[in-house]
Amino acid sequence: MNWEQLLSLKRFGDTNKRIRKEQDETRLGFEVDYDRIIFSSEFRSLQDKTQVIPLSKTDFVHTRLTHSLEVSVVGRSLGRKVGQKLIEKHPHLKNIHGYKANDFGAIVAAAALAHDIGNPPFGHSGEKAIGEFFKNGKGKMFQKQLTLKEYQDLCDFEGNANGFKILTESKAGRHGGLRLSYATLGAFMKYPKESLPKKPTNHIADKKYGFFQSEKEIFADVVNELGLLQRSQNDFSYSRHPLTYLVEAADDICYTIIDFEDGINLGLIQEEFALEYLSKIIRNTIRPENYYALSTKKDRVGYLRALAIGTLINEAVEIFMANEEAILSGKFDCALLDKSTYEAQIRDIIKISVEKVYQSKDVVEKEIAGYRVLSDLLNVFTTAINNTHDNKASNYDKLIMHLLPENFKAINNSLYIRLLSVCSFVSNMSDSYAIMLFNKIRGINIS
Numbered sequence: 001m002n003w004e005q006l007l008s009l010k011r012f013g014d015t016n017k018r019i020r021k022e023q024d025e026t027r028l029g030f031e032v033d034y035d036r037i038i039f040s041s042e043f044r045s046l047q048d049k050t051q052v053i054p055l056s057k058t059d060f061v062h063t064r065l066t067h068s069l070e071v072s073v074v075g076r077s078l079g080r081k082v083g084q085k086l087i088e089k090h091p092h093l094k095n096i097h098g099y100k101a102n103d104f105g106a107i108v109a110a111a112a113l114a115h116d117i118g119n120p121p122f123g124h125s126g127e128k129a130i131g132e133f134f135k136n137g138k139g140k141m142f143q144k145q146l147t148l149k150e151y152q153d154l155c156d157f158e159g160n161a162n163g164f165k166i167l168t169e170s171k172a173g174r175h176g177g178l179r180l181s182y183a184t185l186g187a188f189m190k191y192p193k194e195s196l197p198k199k200p201t202n203h204i205a206d207k208k209y210g211f212f213q214s215e216k217e218i219f220a221d222v223v224n225e226l227g228l229l230q231r232s233q234n235d236f237s238y239s240r241h242p243l244t245y246l247v248e249a250a251d252d253i254c255y256t257i258i259d260f261e262d263g264i265n266l267g268l269i270q271e272e273f274a275l276e277y278l279s280k281i282i283r284n285t286i287r288p289e290n291y292y293a294l295s296t297k298k299d300r301v302g303y304l305r306a307l308a309i310g311t312l313i314n315e316a317v318e319i320f321m322a323n324e325e326a327i328l329s330g331k332f333d334c335a336l337l338d339k340s341t342y343e344a345q346i347r348d349i350i351k352i353s354v355e356k357v358y359q360s361k362d363v364v365e366k367e368i369a370g371y372r373v374l375s376d377l378l379n380v381f382t383t384a385i386n387n388t389h390d391n392k393a394s395n396y397d398k399l400i401m402h403l404l405p406e407n408f409k410a411i412n413n414s415l416y417i418r419l420l421s422v423c424s425f426v427s428n429m430s431d432s433y434a435i436m437l438f439n440k441i442r443g444i445n446i447s
Contacts, residue, residue, distance in 0.1 A: 001328045003086065003093055005227035006241060007103065008183050012168065012176030012218070021098035030106035033184040034072075037114045040178060042166050043068075046116060048430035050123040050366075051259070062262055064116050067254060072113040074313060075250035079108030081317045082246060086324075104243065110180070111187035111247045118163025120427035121434045122370030129374040130157040130423055138379050142419060150416040152195040153212045154423065160190055162427050164211045168218045171407045186226045186241035190248055192219075193237035203333040204248075205231070205240050214420055229330040239330030242320075249316040249336040252346075253309055256337075260349050261305050263357040265298055273352060274301050280345045282307040315340055373438040374426060380441055381422045385411065389418065403437070 009018035009029045023029055037043055046065035062070075083104025086093065093099040120126030133139040134154040143151050153161070167185060168177040180188075191210040199206050211219040216236065223230075229239040257278075263269040279286060285307050294300045319336045326332040337346060357363065384400035387393040389411045393401070401409065408425050412418050426434070439445040 001227050001229060001239070001242065001330070003090060003099075004097060005225070006183065006186065006243070007093075007097075007099055007107070008181065008186075008225050010182045010225050011179045012221075013179070019098075020103070023098075028103070028106060029181055030103055030110060030184060033110035033178075033180045034106065034113060036178045036180065037110060037117070037167075040117075040166075042117050042428055043114070045428060045430045045433075046119075048432050049116075049119065049121055050126075050431055051255075051262075062258060064119060067258070068113055068116050070258065071115060071247075071250045071254045072109045074253055074309060075112030075247055076105045076109035077313050078105075078246040078250055078316055078320075079243065080105035081313070082320050085317070085321050089321075089324075107181075107183050107187050108243050108246045108250070110184045111243065112250045114163060114167060114184075114188055115190075115247060115251055116159065116163070118161065118166055118427065119159035120157075120162075120374065121429050121431045122367060122374070124159075125367040125370055126374060126427070127157050127159055129371040130378065130427065131155050132371070133375050133378045134419075137375055139382065139419070142415060145415050147213075147416075149194055149196050150213050152198070153416075154419060156195055156198070156209070157423055157427075158191075158195070158209055159427075160208060160210050161195075161212045161215075162424060164189065164219070165215050165424060166428075168215055182222050182225045183241075183243075185222050186228065187243040187247055189219075189222075189241065190244055192223060192228060192240060193231075194235060197235060200232070200235075200237070201333075203231075204335055205333075206237070212420060214417060231330065240327075242324075242327045245320060245327060245332070245336050246316070249312075249320075252335060252337045253312045253316070256346055256349055256353075257305050257308050257312075259353050259357060261301050263353055264301050266357075268356045268360055269352060271297050271301065274304055277345055277349050277352070278304040278308050281311050281342045285311060312337070312340070312342070315342070370431075370434075373434050376438055376441070377426050377429075377434065378422060381425065382419060385418050385422060386415070389413070400441075 009020065009023070018029060046068055047063055049064035051062040051064050051067045080101055083101035086104065087099070087101050120130060122129070131154070134142070139154065166177065167180055167188065170176055189210045191205055191208040193206060193209050194211065194213065194216070195209040219236070223238045226241060228241060231237045231239055260269065264271055264274050282304065291300060291303055294303060316336045319339045320327070323332050337343065340346060380400055384393065384397040387397045388401055404425065408421055412421070
């Protein structure tokens, strides 16, 4: 792969090539990507979607929105630092093509901002709840009417693939989705493969999948424009865009450190653990007198968090540059932080977060409720939309159809598209809206 292709400014529907030197420096194309994402309705719904603690009423626990903004900030720093080193290493990118270090930061920041845009309500358990509906629930009845890959898309419903759908799917008045640059779309795709075969290798790009069968055509257009390397002759499977590793690193840094911080601020993890584990990461930058001068637990933990994030950013940049050749050739097969000198400390922090936060009674109880909410919503809407297609809609089905937004009401002849549209509709709901709709449909709350 080569950087000239990987930094493509092309957008869906372009007929002429976009040249970097011809860009308006006051509103660069990659920066437009950021603006389009942040003003989208799908991004706004992240303000009421679970990051770790579902439906938390406290003011310091992260939602998907605050998490995404923080990942974007970290991603921007990673991109700019790497961009500066790449421009020095490959001066033709600047001298001939006009690229600047901040271009890399803008691409990574936009892709990182959107990295969770396709995630359903109730965190990762929401993905599992949707998949469970089709794998073992009432949705299993559709299996024989779908291709293997279509059915797998539903059984392993993937937030990354749904995110790619949101960013690229044409709707009335929005042809080509958000029409982001292909460089940003490429950096967004953590798993540039289809749902089958499932985990064919241990390569990080094979861990999950990144697009539904419905977006296969636009996916192919993006990877061809960017020159991503094909990893399989039999299936749609490609090497990652190199900047994807920075998006992933930004996410890994934030959820490792900040979820840990949330657990401490909630009282689920003792503050002593923060000093014990984070101090091993920041031993070269911490000033004990500054730490002990802070009067509140929240401020002390925040100080440790800031230093830890800074340390991990600098190390991720070094790991990326040391492995640039392997990354460009598609041979780098793990996440950047898997090569970190602090990998053991990161693993310990995640282990504590899993035990004390992710598996806490409050989280588990709300995830269980989320399973029931999403299963019932999927059942009601798939029944209504399929009965409508088959001209068998009951009066109840007709009423349910009125709840669908206009862009979801078009009845497609493809069963797969109908089912996937319901999944996307439910997935785009906020946590609170999903619960409110669930209660109203069941007649629990009709106010």
